[in-house]
Amino acid sequence: MIEATPLVWDNHACLPLRPHDLSFLPALERHRAAGTHVVMINVGYGDDGIEQHVRMLATFRAWITAHGDRYRLIESVDDIALARAAGQLAIGFDIEGANAVADQLSLVGVYRDLGVRWMLLAYNRNNRAGGGCQDDDGGLTPFGRALLEELAARGVVACASHTGYRTAREAIDASPTPLVFSHSNPRALADHPRNIPDDLIVACAARGGVVGINGIGLFLGDNDASPARMARAMAYVADLVGAEHVGIGLDFLHDRRELDETIAAHPEQFPSALGYGAGMAFMAPEDLPEVARELAALGMSEAELAGVLGGNWLRVARQVWKR
Numbered sequence: 001m002i003e004a005t006p007l008v009w010d011n012h013a014c015l016p017l018r019p020h021d022l023s024f025l026p027a028l029e030r031h032r033a034a035g036t037h038v039v040m041i042n043v044g045y046g047d048d049g050i051e052q053h054v055r056m057l058a059t060f061r062a063w064i065t066a067h068g069d070r071y072r073l074i075e076s077v078d079d080i081a082l083a084r085a086a087g088q089l090a091i092g093f094d095i096e097g098a099n100a101v102a103d104q105l106s107l108v109g110v111y112r113d114l115g116v117r118w119m120l121l122a123y124n125r126n127n128r129a130g131g132g133c134q135d136d137d138g139g140l141t142p143f144g145r146a147l148l149e150e151l152a153a154r155g156v157v158a159c160a161s162h163t164g165y166r167t168a169r170e171a172i173d174a175s176p177t178p179l180v181f182s183h184s185n186p187r188a189l190a191d192h193p194r195n196i197p198d199d200l201i202v203a204c205a206a207r208g209g210v211v212g213i214n215g216i217g218l219f220l221g222d223n224d225a226s227p228a229r230m231a232r233a234m235a236y237v238a239d240l241v242g243a244e245h246v247g248i249g250l251d252f253l254h255d256r257r258e259l260d261e262t263i264a265a266h267p268e269q270f271p272s273a274l275g276y277g278a279g280m281a282f283m284a285p286e287d288l289p290e291v292a293r294e295l296a297a298l299g300m301s302e303a304e305l306a307g308v309l310g311g312n313w314l315r316v317a318r319q320v321w322k323r
């Protein structure tokens with residue numbers, strides 16, 4: 001199918017993680033109305049356990065299915081084009097951290113069947129799979145290696161955002177399929193442990209991966225979440241490894257109150273010394289068209305733009321998802 005405008009794919013967005021609270025779900029319309037075609041919604045992170053992940057998947061799946069006029073659950077790569085043709089937002093899910101599977105790798109296939117499309121190894125802190133980016137990273141564990149094998153076997157994309165440097169470096173080599181950074185910004189532009197140094201970006205790209213840039217001011221630098229700042233980070237990675245290895249994972253948080261409460265309640269995950277706190281700036285889904293204009297102004301070609309806005313994530317999906 002030839003489309004007149006590029007596919008727009010936002011690889012990470014956050015709705016409140018409260019199973020019985022449907023009040024924020026209509027906010028998905030913001031992504032659709034802004035011209036986004038595909039969005040991955042987070043269903044759990046960090047220390048969240050199996051029950052929480054399954055509960056959130058059930059909540060989101062039921063609501064999305066009941067609102068099929070506007071939204072479509074992604075069951076296979078084909079659903080992306082079908083959703084677009086029908087004016088629906090195509091929705092998949094993501095998991096931030098191996099705690100979601102506890103010690104049971106067979107859960108990967110269960111999550112996959114419930115729509116989870118990517119999963120990262122360790123969220124800021126160390127876990128069974130490896131090291132977090134804000135912890136003393138001891139490297140990829142045997143369980144982490146087995147998890148990478150299982151993700152590849154089940155068609156779930158492996159991700160090393162929030163993961164420690166050493167674990168990420170080892171995971172890029174160990175993963176049977178291209179590993180991505182779903183939402184990580186270049187350390188060269190903003191010195192924060194959540195950001196990734198050039199050599200990780202180069203290693204990720206060399207194995208066919210994609211680095212998604214997030215729209216969080218703390219990680220873009222100077223708490224500036226403007227489209228110009230976002231475009232600068234995307235252009236930096238494109239200059240370093242080629243535009244075919246750049247994507248978008250905005251990490252827009254719909255419920256700022258939940259964010260502020262979470263940051264206050266979990267200083268071990270979000271230490272104030274690293275800049276976490278109230279007043280963090282986030283780029284909104286509505287700003288993405290302006291990011292595209294900024295990238296064009298920086299000299300990105302139409303073909304490169306089509307890749308960074310969504311085509312590159314689609315390429316990885318075709319390689320990894322299996323269906």
Ligand SMILES: [Zn+2]
Nearest residue numbers: 096162183251
């Ligand atoms: Zn994240």
